[in-house]
Amino acid sequence: MNPYGSESDLTGAATLTSCPTSFIPKAVRGSLFFFLDDPGTDNDPVSSYRYYEDGILILTDDGHIADIGSATDMQSRYGLTHRDIIDHSGKLIVPGFIDTHTHYPQSGIIAAYGYQLIEWLEKYAFPAEAEFIDKHYARTISRFFLSELLRNGTTTALIFGSVHKVSAEALFEEAEKLNMRIIGGKIMMDRNAPQYLLDTPETAYSDSKALIETWHNKRGRIRYAITPRFAATSSNEQLQTAQRLYHAYDDVYLQTHVSENQHEIAWVKRLFPSSKSYLNVYNDFGLVGPRSIFAHGIHLTDDEFKLLADKNAAIAFCPTSNLFLGSGLFNFNHACLASVRLTLGTDIGAGTSFSMLKTMAEAYKVVQLQSNFASASKKKAALTPFKAFYMTTLGAARALFLEDKIGTLQPGKEGDFIVLNPDATPLLSFRMKKTLTLADRLFAFMMLADDRAINAVYLMGKRWQNSEA
Numbered sequence: 001m002n003p004y005g006s007e008s009d010l011t012g013a014a015t016l017t018s019c020p021t022s023f024i025p026k027a028v029r030g031s032l033f034f035f036l037d038d039p040g041t042d043n044d045p046v047s048s049y050r051y052y053e054d055g056i057l058i059l060t061d062d063g064h065i066a067d068i069g070s071a072t073d074m075q076s077r078y079g080l081t082h083r084d085i086i087d088h089s090g091k092l093i094v095p096g097f098i099d100t101h102t103h104y105p106q107s108g109i110i111a112a113y114g115y116q117l118i119e120w121l122e123k124y125a126f127p128a129e130a131e132f133i134d135k136h137y138a139r140t141i142s143r144f145f146l147s148e149l150l151r152n153g154t155t156t157a158l159i160f161g162s163v164h165k166v167s168a169e170a171l172f173e174e175a176e177k178l179n180m181r182i183i184g185g186k187i188m189m190d191r192n193a194p195q196y197l198l199d200t201p202e203t204a205y206s207d208s209k210a211l212i213e214t215w216h217n218k219r220g221r222i223r224y225a226i227t228p229r230f231a232a233t234s235s236n237e238q239l240q241t242a243q244r245l246y247h248a249y250d251d252v253y254l255q256t257h258v259s260e261n262q263h264e265i266a267w268v269k270r271l272f273p274s275s276k277s278y279l280n281v282y283n284d285f286g287l288v289g290p291r292s293i294f295a296h297g298i299h300l301t302d303d304e305f306k307l308l309a310d311k312n313a314a315i316a317f318c319p320t321s322n323l324f325l326g327s328g329l330f331n332f333n334h335a336c337l338a339s340v341r342l343t344l345g346t347d348i349g350a351g352t353s354f355s356m357l358k359t360m361a362e363a364y365k366v367v368q369l370q371s372n373f374a375s376a377s378k379k380k381a382a383l384t385p386f387k388a389f390y391m392t393t394l395g396a397a398r399a400l401f402l403e404d405k406i407g408t409l410q411p412g413k414e415g416d417f418i419v420l421n422p423d424a425t426p427l428l429s430f431r432m433k434k435t436l437t438l439a440d441r442l443f444a445f446m447m448l449a450d451d452r453a454i455n456a457v458y459l460m461g462k463r464w465q466n467s468e469a
């Protein structure tokens with residue numbers, strides 16, 4: 001028996017294939033799962049989530065969630081007929097995934113062999129990013145990148161452009177066409193990179209300011225992130241301009257990297273000898289605060305974790321990238337104990353998958369590698385499937401201060417949700433039939449599923465159709 005509902009309810013297939021992209025259905029049926037709160041590290045945190053095995057989501061005419069509940073309740077309350085409902089019975093509907101760290105200009109160098117961070121940047125990332133001086137090229141890669149996100153069930157992402165203003169413009173224009181909620185920015189980088197990729201404090205400021213004033217909360221569902229690549233590639237003057245921008249505009253974000261690699265940390269120490277630590281370089285420039293998202297944080301100290309928590313800043317844990325570049329194992333337990341806002345990122349193109357399901361799986365393994373099972377009294381928490389799905393939905397929305405809009409399926413939120421197919425592959429289907437609990441089923445998705453399990457993606461209530469395919 002299918003754990004998500006009756007096979008006899010699978011009546012929507014014909015309706016779905018003919019569903020135009022402009023159509024917002026009145027109701028969507030399937031198993032519904034979403035969080036109300038942080039599940040912590042409990043194995044069965046029932047009060048933190050809602051699950052309707054046979055549920056219906058009601059949408060408003062403009063694609064927001066109007067109501068949610070059991071199919072029986074919703075049908076009687078709204079007098080729904082068969083024609084009102086897009087039927088995904090037998091599948092699991094969850095909020096769209098949120099990827100909090102990725103670089104779209106690096107799409108073409110995913111799986112580039114053989115180096116660790118600094119050499120990898122010099123050998124692969126910098127030459128690839130140079131091509132984004134050409135807006136036509138940037139537009140083509142933006143289209144590919146956004147459709148890969150959506151194919152993988154990611155409906156919101158925090159995205160790095162290249163140093164070129166046109167790279168951010170192209171990305172925003174393509175996201176606007178899709179009505180996709182993204183946050184992005186052009187990289188600020190005025191030293192320690194090839195001459196052809198450098199801006200200046202002045203151009204970084206004027207280009208970022210112009211992008212903010214054109215796009216941030218102005219067009220589509222776009223927001224802007226001030227984007228110094230990392231401390232080593234920005235001068236003091238440039239970090240000061242980042243500070244001015246971060247404090248000048250409401251709701252702007254700050255995205256950058258911190259403590260990814262030991263050589264990088266030593267380098268930053270040499271460049272900023274008066275700062276107490278790597279994170280303190282950013283803090284000394286007023287860049288650690290709400291809406292600042294720091295990728296990696298693998299080698300952070302106790303004081304740095306505390307500073308992040310005190311400032312309401314977030315860490316994007318990027319396991320596939322950390323393993324691929326051999327950067328190290330993120331200390332998930334330490335971050336949880338310090339109450340740091342925690343999210344997950346793919347970090348394309350050092351990361352090796354666009355899939356947040358694959359990212360959750362690798363995060364689980366990274367946490368497992370550091371768990372101490374020798375002593376029951378000292379046993380550290382594993383990454384539960386509930387926590388992993390939380391970090392990819394409501395937890396990320398909270399870290400981005402967007403929980404009033406996305407990350408859950410409560411009434412009033414934007415209708416960004418995805419449909420997971422438990423029968424996407426023979427192995428997944430076989431394993432699902434052996435599961436007994438919701439936790440088992442979420443864990444099977446997280447460990448065994450990938451883009452093949454993303455059966456449908458809805459953006460503001462409209463089903464996305466892949467025009468890139």
Ligand SMILES: [Zn+2]
Nearest residue numbers: 103257295347
């Ligand atoms: Zn990165």
